[in-house]
Amino acid sequence: MELFLDTAQVDEIREARDWGVLDGVTTNPSHVAASGRPFLEVVREICALVDGPVSAEVTATLADEMMEQGRLLSRVAPNVVVKVPATREGIKAIRQFSDEGISTNATLVFTPAQALLAAKAGATYVSPFVGRLDAIQHHGMELVEQIRRIHDNYSFPTKLLVAAVRHPDHVVEAALIGADAATLRLDVLRSLYEHPLVNIGLQQFLDDWARIPNAFRRYE
Numbered sequence: 001m002e003l004f005l006d007t008a009q010v011d012e013i014r015e016a017r018d019w020g021v022l023d024g025v026t027t028n029p030s031h032v033a034a035s036g037r038p039f040l041e042v043v044r045e046i047c048a049l050v051d052g053p054v055s056a057e058v059t060a061t062l063a064d065e066m067m068e069q070g071r072l073l074s075r076v077a078p079n080v081v082v083k084v085p086a087t088r089e090g091i092k093a094i095r096q097f098s099d100e101g102i103s104t105n106a107t108l109v110f111t112p113a114q115a116l117l118a119a120k121a122g123a124t125y126v127s128p129f130v131g132r133l134d135a136i137q138h139h140g141m142e143l144v145e146q147i148r149r150i151h152d153n154y155s156f157p158t159k160l161l162v163a164a165v166r167h168p169d170h171v172v173e174a175a176l177i178g179a180d181a182a183t184l185r186l187d188v189l190r191s192l193y194e195h196p197l198v199n200i201g202l203q204q205f206l207d208d209w210a211r212i213p214n215a216f217r218r219y220e
Ligand code: E4P
Pocket: 006, 026, 027, 028, 107, 127, 129, 131, 132, 163, 164, 165, 183
């Protein structure tokens, strides 16, 4: 399963990259605005930091303008994935990007029908926003299961990328369902290895170990 960081903060990306488990990055217009940096500059820097795919989102709403923005983004670095909202215009653009060999991430996916269209149009990734569905009392993971089945039924090569992830259980459920990827904020990525029993257990081992004199002295 690919794990992506969902941010445009390069210091966060460096930190996660140094753990050795980061496969890529997803950004969105809100992330870029929060970074306070010029869009293309920050995308270029992120692409240089990570080997894997880096999603950068178009902000046009018409297919032709999405194409212009997406072509520009795809020239920033070879690992750019053009992120396109799964609207009618977005689906049209995804089809054209796919015909031009430009990778895409269909974003703002809230229904299985959107995911089906995005896959048919040739999207590289499709991103269901599970946390936003949960927040309005829908079941984000049900959508992930439905998309998994649809993709498998028709052997679509489109990768299922779980987005708007809020907690470790979302990641585990996504993995159990067989999602290809999940994109997480740094705090959620950190929480994957945090557990109170780990801290308690480690402290106990260290306390016991401290009672052994010269535990690492060379055996002779
Ligand atoms: C996905 O690629 C999006 O950037 C992201 O997951 C949006 O999630 P949010 O609901 O945390 O903004």
